[in-house]
Amino acid sequence: MKFNNSPIGIFDSGLGGLTVFKEIRKILPFEDLIYFGDTARVPYGNKSKETIIKYSSEILNFLTDKKIKIAIVACNTSSSLALDYLRKISPVPVFGVIEPGAQKAVEVSMNISGRKIIAVIGTSATVKSGAYSKTIKEKARLLCGIKKVETTNVSNIDFNENLKIIEKSCPLFVPLVEEGFLNEEITTNIIKYYLASVVKEEPACLVLGCTHYPILKDFIEKEIGENTEIIDSGVETARSVKNYLEEFGMLKSGTELGIETFFVSDDSERFKELGGKFIGRPIDNVYVVDFS
Amino acid sequence: MKFNNSPIGIFDSGLGGLTVFKEIRKILPFEDLIYFGDTARVPYGNKSKETIIKYSSEILNFLTDKKIKIAIVACNTSSSLALDYLRKISPVPVFGVIEPGAQKAVEVSMNISGRKIIAVIGTSATVKSGAYSKTIKEKARLLCGIKKVETTNVSNIDFNENLKIIEKSCPLFVPLVEEGFLNEEITTNIIKYYLASVVKEEPACLVLGCTHYPILKDFIEKEIGENTEIIDSGVETARSVKNYLEEFGMLKSGTELGIETFFVSDDSERFKELGGKFIGRPIDNVYVVDFS
Numbered sequence: 001m002k003f004n005n006s007p008i009g010i011f012d013s014g015l016g017g018l019t020v021f022k023e024i025r026k027i028l029p030f031e032d033l034i035y036f037g038d039t040a041r042v043p044y045g046n047k048s049k050e051t052i053i054k055y056s057s058e059i060l061n062f063l064t065d066k067k068i069k070i071a072i073v074a075c076n077t078s079s080s081l082a083l084d085y086l087r088k089i090s091p092v093p094v095f096g097v098i099e100p101g102a103q104k105a106v107e108v109s110m111n112i113s114g115r116k117i118i119a120v121i122g123t124s125a126t127v128k129s130g131a132y133s134k135t136i137k138e139k140a141r142l143l144c145g146i147k148k149v150e151t152t153n154v155s156n157i158d159f160n161e162n163l164k165i166i167e168k169s170c171p172l173f174v175p176l177v178e179e180g181f182l183n184e185e186i187t188t189n190i191i192k193y194y195l196a197s198v199v200k201e202e203p204a205c206l207v208l209g210c211t212h213y214p215i216l217k218d219f220i221e222k223e224i225g226e227n228t229e230i231i232d233s234g235v236e237t238a239r240s241v242k243n244y245l246e247e248f249g250m251l252k253s254g255t256e257l258g259i260e261t262f263f264v265s266d267d268s269e270r271f272k273e274l275g276g277k278f279i280g281r282p283i284d285n286v287y288v289v290d291f292s
Numbered sequence: 293m294k295f296n297n298s299p300i301g302i303f304d305s306g307l308g309g310l311t312v313f314k315e316i317r318k319i320l321p322f323e324d325l326i327y328f329g330d331t332a333r334v335p336y337g338n339k340s341k342e343t344i345i346k347y348s349s350e351i352l353n354f355l356t357d358k359k360i361k362i363a364i365v366a367c368n369t370s371s372s373l374a375l376d377y378l379r380k381i382s383p384v385p386v387f388g389v390i391e392p393g394a395q396k397a398v399e400v401s402m403n404i405s406g407r408k409i410i411a412v413i414g415t416s417a418t419v420k421s422g423a424y425s426k427t428i429k430e431k432a433r434l435l436c437g438i439k440k441v442e443t444t445n446v447s448n449i450d451f452n453e454n455l456k457i458i459e460k461s462c463p464l465f466v467p468l469v470e471e472g473f474l475n476e477e478i479t480t481n482i483i484k485y486y487l488a489s490v491v492k493e494e495p496a497c498l499v500l501g502c503t504h505y506p507i508l509k510d511f512i513e514k515e516i517g518e519n520t521e522i523i524d525s526g527v528e529t530a531r532s533v534k535n536y537l538e539e540f541g542m543l544k545s546g547t548e549l550g551i552e553t554f555f556v557s558d559d560s561e562r563f564k565e566l567g568g569k570f571i572g573r574p575i576d577n578v579y580v581v582d583f584s
Contacts, residue, residue: 039338039339040333040339040343041332041333042338046331046334046470046562047331047332047558047559048558048559050559051332051558051559171467171470171471172464172467172468172471172474174467175463175464175466175467176464178338178463179463179464182464182482182485183485185481186478186481186482186485189477189478189481190474190478193474193475193478266339266340266343267339267340267342267343270338
């Protein structure tokens with residue numbers, strides 16, 4: 001049996017990718033993991049494609065210098081806008097969080113009879129990029145043979161289609177999570193506000209298209225109704241990565257628990273404090289890197 | 293009479309400083325203004341002192357290359373953390389937004405009999421820096437002869453002092469403004485949430501210690517009660533700058549309306565779109581600058 005003992009590189013604009021990190025760790029306990037959070041330049045959600053490609057490339061280069069065996073772009077915005085470019089320049093395979101989430105969404109909707117509706121929520125940049133719609137359409141064509149796919153925003157509905165994709169940006173969710181929710185009433189109201197138009201559509205599934213959103217999952221679950229399955233891109237990405245490593249003989253050998261190293265581009269105190277909440281245990285081994 | 297026809301440089305981490313720009317324009321219609329918004333690296337509020345000093349210095353150098361006669365740091369976070377450093381390296385006078393706001397707060401509280409309470413709201417970084425408390429104390433000593441000044445957070449109150457300063461961070465206000473408020477109920481609830489402890493104290497005045505906050509002024513006014521005067525640092529800064537230019541013979545000659553030029557470090561579309569709301573009219577002349 002083949003093995004590869006190099007670490008896995010995971011990066012995000014800041015803290016959000018830690019929800020992906022957590023899922024990777026859960027199902028790949030022996031892998032060494034290197035996480036990079038671009039805390040000096042967070043958030044990416046309101047920045048241009050060019051800037052996001054530039055920042056993401058710098059981080060990828062940093063990680064490949066550390067001899068990673070694969071890179072995971074644990075950021076939906078960067079996965080939407082920079083993934084194609086990163087794959088071109090990378091010496092190692094690069095995984096995004098969008099394809100696994102899109103794949104799962106299509107699989108779930110296949111099991112629904114009648115009209116299939118997939119909802120995706122994310123940052124403005126992710127939604128504006130249309131990356132989820134594009135990827136879901138591709139997967140739908142491959143998996144289900146659905147030929148006619150409609151993408152629309154919630155105000156423009158056509159009921160004569162096989163598959164409909166609703167994308168909705170929820171820009172206040174990230175600061176809400178980073179703020180620790182304020183209180184239950186405000187959190188619930190903000191979620192109600194953003195999801196009202198989505199809930200009305202009774203989608204087969206709702207993709208959490210931002211790595212911060214799993215932290216709000218309990219609140220979202222209450223709003224969205226029990227007939228809608230919530231898809232966590234982080235969970236799906238971790239599964240994809242595991243399958244890939246197994247298939248290509250790239251798992252780490254042995255059963256020793258993996259080492260975890262964290263790099264950030266700015267002050268590590270806030271990262272440690274909030275990051276601990278994201279992965280559910282204290283974070284150590286945080287180093288600051290200056291890209292300038 | 294002496295004149296100086298060079299432009300005034302104004303900068304911020306992003307859009308917020310436009311509320312200061314607007315006040316400057318209101319009382320100095322003939323001055324040429326150059327505005328820089330660091331939209332590629334916004335926000336500064338959650339970044340370290342070192343990073344904020346570095347970013348602010350780069351912008352100051354950019355502006356002084358454009359032959360400005362004075363620089364205005366229209367960002368409370370940068371004024372809190374980088375002003376001393378910027379003054380050391382700058383060839384032109386540098387104004388922050390904290391001193392003018394602090395000065396006005398002390399003047400207002402002087403007119404209150406009995407216990408004088410000054411409240412300040414801002415980003416986490418501004419509040420954490422303690423810059424307002426420090427500056428208010430200095431001004432109070434100079435102006436009122438108040439010798440005993442207590443700084444405290446709202447949970448730790450001592451009623452045996454002449455002057456009390458309450459600083460409260462409201463980190464969700466900036467994304468709320470940038471999102472265009474969501475709806476009235478949510479906006480009101482978030483403001484209620486943050487201000488509850490401040491309102492209870494019935495302060496003489498409330499300093500809006502973040503350049504985004506004037507956009508929320510109407511909502512804040514409803515919460516804070518009529519006995520508390522709201523102080524807009526932008527308004528006070530504009531007054532200080534005007535006085536300074538008059539005193540040192542540095543006003544622009546003539547009565548031709550001033551030219552306005554805007555620079556941003558990332559994609560100008562969002563800046564134009566939202567910025568227009570900040571200054572109440574469309575923004576043109578926006579150029580993108582790459583610092584890397």
